[in-house]
Amino acid sequence: MTQLQINEVAPRDGFQIEATFVPTAAKIRLIDALSATGLARIEATSFVSPKAVPALADAAEVVAGITRRPGVGITVLVPNLKGAERALAAGVDEINLVMSASDSHGLANLRMTSAQSLEQLAAIVEAVRAHPQGRELFINASLSTSFGCPFEGAVAEARVLALVERQLALGVQGVTLCDTTGMANPAQVARLCEAAQARFPGIPFTLHFHNTRGMGLANALAAWQAGITRFDASLGGLGGCPYAPGATGNVCTEDLVHMFEQMGVATGVDLDALLAASATLPELVGHETPGQVVKAGKADRRYPMPAR
Amino acid sequence: MTQLQINEVAPRDGFQIEATFVPTAAKIRLIDALSATGLARIEATSFVSPKAVPALADAAEVVAGITRRPGVGITVLVPNLKGAERALAAGVDEINLVMSASDSHGLANLRMTSAQSLEQLAAIVEAVRAHPQGRELFINASLSTSFGCPFEGAVAEARVLALVERQLALGVQGVTLCDTTGMANPAQVARLCEAAQARFPGIPFTLHFHNTRGMGLANALAAWQAGITRFDASLGGLGGCPYAPGATGNVCTEDLVHMFEQMGVATGVDLDALLAASATLPELVGHETPGQVVKAGKADRRYPMPAR
Numbered sequence: 214m215t216q217l218q219i220n221e222v223a224p225r226d227g228f229q230i231e232a233t234f235v236p237t238a239a240k241i242r243l244i245d246a247l248s249a250t251g252l253a254r255i256e257a258t259s260f261v262s263p264k265a266v267p268a269l270a271d272a273a274e275v276v277a278g279i280t281r282r283p284g285v286g287i288t289v290l291v292p293n294l295k296g297a298e299r300a301l302a303a304g305v306d307e308i309n310l311v312m313s314a315s316d317s318h319g320l321a322n323l324r325m326t327s328a329q330s331l332e333q334l335a336a337i338v339e340a341v342r343a344h345p346q347g348r349e350l351f352i353n354a355s356l357s358t359s360f361g362c363p364f365e366g367a368v369a370e371a372r373v374l375a376l377v378e379r380q381l382a383l384g385v386q387g388v389t390l391c392d393t394t395g396m397a398n399p400a401q402v403a404r405l406c407e408a409a410q411a412r413f414p415g416i417p418f419t420l421h422f423h424n425t426r427g428m429g430l431a432n433a434l435a436a437w438q439a440g441i442t443r444f445d446a447s448l449g450g451l452g453g454c455p456y457a458p459g460a461t462g463n464v465c466t467e468d469l470v471h472m473f474e475q476m477g478v479a480t481g482v483d484l485d486a487l488l489a490a491s492a493t494l495p496e497l498v499g500h501e502t503p504g505q506v507v508k509a510g511k512a513d514r515r516y517p518m519p520a521r
Numbered sequence: 522m523t524q525l526q527i528n529e530v531a532p533r534d535g536f537q538i539e540a541t542f543v544p545t546a547a548k549i550r551l552i553d554a555l556s557a558t559g560l561a562r563i564e565a566t567s568f569v570s571p572k573a574v575p576a577l578a579d580a581a582e583v584v585a586g587i588t589r590r591p592g593v594g595i596t597v598l599v600p601n602l603k604g605a606e607r608a609l610a611a612g613v614d615e616i617n618l619v620m621s622a623s624d625s626h627g628l629a630n631l632r633m634t635s636a637q638s639l640e641q642l643a644a645i646v647e648a649v650r651a652h653p654q655g656r657e658l659f660i661n662a663s664l665s666t667s668f669g670c671p672f673e674g675a676v677a678e679a680r681v682l683a684l685v686e687r688q689l690a691l692g693v694q695g696v697t698l699c700d701t702t703g704m705a706n707p708a709q710v711a712r713l714c715e716a717a718q719a720r721f722p723g724i725p726f727t728l729h730f731h732n733t734r735g736m737g738l739a740n741a742l743a744a745w746q747a748g749i750t751r752f753d754a755s756l757g758g759l760g761g762c763p764y765a766p767g768a769t770g771n772v773c774t775e776d777l778v779h780m781f782e783q784m785g786v787a788t789g790v791d792l793d794a795l796l797a798a799s800a801t802l803p804e805l806v807g808h809e810t811p812g813q814v815v816k817a818g819k820a821d822r823r824y825p826m827p828a829r
Contacts, residue, residue: 321827363824396820398783399742426820427732427776427813428783430739434707461813468735475706475736505735505769512704512734516671519629 216479218253218443220419221466223494224275225256225290227451229266233499237271241278243490243497247448248279250486252466254286256309256445260296276303288353292323297337301344307351308341310334310385314373315362318393322357331379338384354380355389355421359405361396370405374412387417389445392432395425399435406439421445422464423453424503429464430472437478444469448487449494449502465504467491475512484511524787526561526751528727529774531802532583533564533598535759537574541807545579549586551798551805555756556587558794560774562594564617564753568604584611596661600631605645609652615659616649618642618693622681623670626701630665639687646692662688663697663729667713669704678713682720695725697753700740703733707743714747729753730772731761732811737772738780745786752777756795757802757810773812775799783820792819 224244228235235243244257257279263270272289281287288307291297300308312330313319319326325333334354341347359373377388390405402420409418420436420443422429433444450465467487470480491507532552536543543551552565565587571578580597589595596615599605608616620638621627627634633641642662649655667681685696698713710728717726728744728751730737741752758773775795778788799815 317826361820363822364826366821366823395817398780398820400784400786424735425813425817426779427738427773428780430735431742431780434739434742461817465735471734472706472736472739476708478708505733509703509733509769512669512706513674514671515674518625518672 215442220254220445222256223448223451227447244279246490248282248285251482259290260299310354313357315358315365317364318358318362335383353387354385357391357393359390360392363394389419391421395423402432402435403439419443449491449504461503471506523750528562528753530564531756531759535755552587554798556590556593559790567598568607609654618662621665623666623673625672626666626670661695662693665699665701667698668700671702697727699729703731710740710743711747727751757799757812769811779814
């Protein structure tokens with residue numbers, strides 16, 4: 214059975230919406246601790262405008278400060294050409310471009326329609342490949358609202374697949390299908406995962422779920438049953454979407470790892486080390502996290518018999 | 522596709538561990554509201570000793586006070602012979618007997634080993650069938666710790682199946698396999714559901730999950746994929762286990778109904794009415810509930826585009 218590849222996104226997708234600025238040294242310590250757990254990949258930060266996302270204004274310092282470990286890919290979110298140049302200068306293993314499958318989410322989040330985003334993706338890929346440090350860089354693209362848009366509603370599977378085809382034609386090497394606001398259900402996940410893999414064999418698809426409506430792990434299960442082995446997840450379940458207030462965040466890394474390890478599906482991750490890292494989050498962000506295994510303990514936890 | 526049958530257990534499994542006594546009139550109002558949503562079955566209370574569980578001391582008044590609706594079965598938990606007599610006097614459609622698959626949980630929770638519980642089950646079934654009101658009563662049995670025991674750890678599948686066989690031989694007509702402290706994982710759920718149905722064809726099995734480690738809906742999905750159509754669930758995700766402190770409770774009824782309805786699996790339940798009932802819980806129990814759809818809204822919820 215193929216080992217899962219978990220891409221930890223809390224340092225980017227989690228911290229970007231926190232009210233508290235997590236100090237650069239603490240970010241570096243956390244990423245180093247995460248690297249030591251055996252995660253396949255860490256999305257360390259975003260080379261976004263510091264004005265747009267002050268929480269990640271220290272992107273270059275973070276990438277420069279972390280300890281690189283063989284086998285742990287460091288990726289960063291790159292929202293535009295300027296971000297790509299900063300990422301190339303910083304030196305990373307992978308970049309993650311981003312666009313929305315729905316025009317209204319693209320306009321709200323990136324001020325671009327899907328068509329405009331594709332033009333920008335083309336320009337970024339071209340610039341990266343022309344750069345001496347960019348020739349071998351792995352280029353991934355995340356496709357937000359692949360399972361539905363909080364403004365438009367349903368996003369047709371045919372539209373999602375057509376956008377993936379365009380991304381790949383531009384030179385994108387891997388695609389992350391994102392359930393940005395937790396609208397996906399397991400039946401839909403199975404359908405889209407099967408269709409994407411059938412149409413684009415050999416392309417590494419990553420699935421990105423949110424637990425907004427409690428279906429995060431059920432959707433991950435459905436994706437895995439459909440042959441997906443790459444998942445985004447966020448330590449402690451940090452993250453979320455500003456357009457879905459009151460909702461919990463991304464699918465929680467340690468809860469995801471726990472479920473699959475309990476099922477006998479190898480993740481390569483040291484769950485105890487991951488839980489220890491998660492336990493440091495409340496002090497960093499100033500609030501409890503939605504993760505459940507960090508509170509309840511692993512399924513093999515034993516309790517003493519109550520005295521009667 | 523077979524319509525699911527949801528058994529709502531919040532009035533029993535939820536309220537029994539709340540610190541606040543929910544007034545009898547409020548319990549009756551809630552059960553009546555739940556009956557109107559199209560749920561197949563409601564576990565209205567437990568005929569347990571009022572000293573052991575003061576929160577349910579009003580069991581007889583609750584059963585007498587609720588409005589009975591055709592198509593909505595009223596069931597009650599019956600922990601012993603005395604409870605069975607009280608349930609027969611109250612008049613219900615079904616009784617739910619209870620025992621543990623592990624001796625240590627049985628001793629901690631019921632002061633009985635599994636063997637002692639089976640003897641008691643035999644006595645209860647005999648007494649019920651000898652009673653004029655008991656001849657046609659549906660007798661279900663819940664088997665706690667079917668997926669693991671918080672004191673002993675793993676419970677062998679062979680032991681669980683052997684206990685089910687004994688229960689059925691005693692005249693029990695349906696069995697609920699309970700993941701009492703949220704230890705089950707989807708692979709294990711699929712295995713036990715398949716094995717139980719293969720060995721006891723035609724027997725209605727109900728699955729009872731907790732969301733202790735976030736796997737409640739994933740486990741329900743796995744059970745459904747294995748052919749299970751009957752589920753226990755608790756409004757708002759109320760409930761839990763005193764032996765797993767800090768953990769969330771039972772799988773949440775409205776989140777379960779939401780997931781399956783989104784998947785196109787009919788539940789017969791009016792989700793909006795269910796969400797309205799769930800929204801009344803915080804006032805009744807004095808705290809927020811773990812349910813997520815009641816906070817985030819259904820997946821088809823639309824948001825206005827943000828102003829820029």
